[in-house]
Amino acid sequence: MRRLMLRAAVLLLFAASPVWGADTIKVGEIATVTGDFAAYGVAEVESVKIAVDEINAAGGVLGRKLEVVMYDCRTRQEDMVNAARRIVEQDKVVAVIGPSGSGLCIAAAPVFNRGRVPHLGTLPTNPLVTTDETGKVRPYNFRICFLDPYQGRMMAYFAARDLKASRAAILYDVSSDYSQGQREFFVKGFEEFGGKIVADEGFRGEDVDFRSQLTNIKDSGADVLIFPFMGKSLPLAVKQARELGLKTVIVGGDGYGDFMWEVAGNALGDTYWVSHVDRYDPALKGFFDKYRERTGTECQEFMNAVMAYDCVYWLKDAIERAQSADPVKVRDALEQTANLELLHCTLTMDEFHNPKDKDGVMLRCDPEQRKALFFKKVRPE
Structure with missing residues (x-):
């Protein structure tokens, strides 16, 4: 080793x-x-x-x-x-x-x-x-x-109920347990809420070019784009999506970080992210x-x-x-x-050593302030 x-x-x-x-x-x-x-x-x-x-x-x-x-x-x-x-x-x-x-x-x-x-x-x-x-x-x-099941369902609930989306496209990291878990539970929840997955594209964690996958997503007719991954890939994918003309609303998990503004800038507009806390509480x-x-x-x-x-x-x-x-x-x-x-x-711990009954927070990126601001609390059905 x-x-x-x-x-x-x-x-x-x-x-x-x-x-x-x-x-x-x-x-x-x-x-x-x-x-x-x-x-x-x-x-x-x-x-x-x-x-x-x-x-x-x-x-x-x-x-x-x-x-x-x-x-x-x-x-x-x-x-x-x-x-x-x-x-x-x-x-x-x-x-x-x-x-x-x-x-x-x-x-x-x-x-x-x-x-x-x-x-x-x-x-x-x-x-x-x-x-x-x-x-x-x-x-x-x-x-x-x-957990991922909870935030995957949060994203599905938010996309279907708040954004009124019915056709979702997913870009995820096939090499990441985190990303695969969120993808799995988003798909399950979104279909339960009446939605349809119209594109499901993967990449590997070291990748920096997502244009091929995003082109397929653009052609899919999706009305919401799901980004269940984290790290440096996240702002790169957001930026490349907007450069390809994808104006679709983007919803992601808790991989959001303020560092993303340095890479993606105003491309982060019209993106929403699961969070465990409200930065401005x-x-x-x-x-x-x-x-x-x-x-x-x-x-x-x-x-x-x-x-x-x-x-x-x-x-x-x-x-x-x-x-x-x-x-x-x-x-x-x-x-x-x-x-x-x-x-x-x-x-409070549950029997599986996880927090019990924690509310999730959805953040919305504001390009003018270059911040992800509190949008609403979400506890999915």
């Missing part, structure tokens, strides 16, 4: 007072700091720093400071597995936070379960992150976001102010940032309820989470 190229173990936090001793609680983090999803990973790393600094400044957890050990998985499954092995077997952490990619989390799930260390996914939405192929729950895998302002103060930049990948931040506080709550930093006891407490007030939601 290829060794991780970034630092073997990067301590992200340092004590303000004397050097920390063994009496700290180690928290693991795996993030996509480099690679196609680097923007998402950097936002998660900075947000974890903010949350841990706040907690340590307030006295820590059970009277102990939190100490974070981070690895960069570079958006590669083999690097994710290597990082998981090292963080579980050598670093002896209480739990691991991140990353956001479904395929990455699924690849490393056996490592966390063999090592009996809980894993908190930030934005991995594929069902197999927390359950295996038989539907059995993975004991040590959790997530703070809603007043309750989030204090967090984003801290992010700006710490990094000197605006928080572009706001969904990743908020989810990572809340994962830290979720873990803090579980450690306190367990009255222990033992990973097995913390796992039990995570499973029993109910009505926990976090920054973006009130969190």
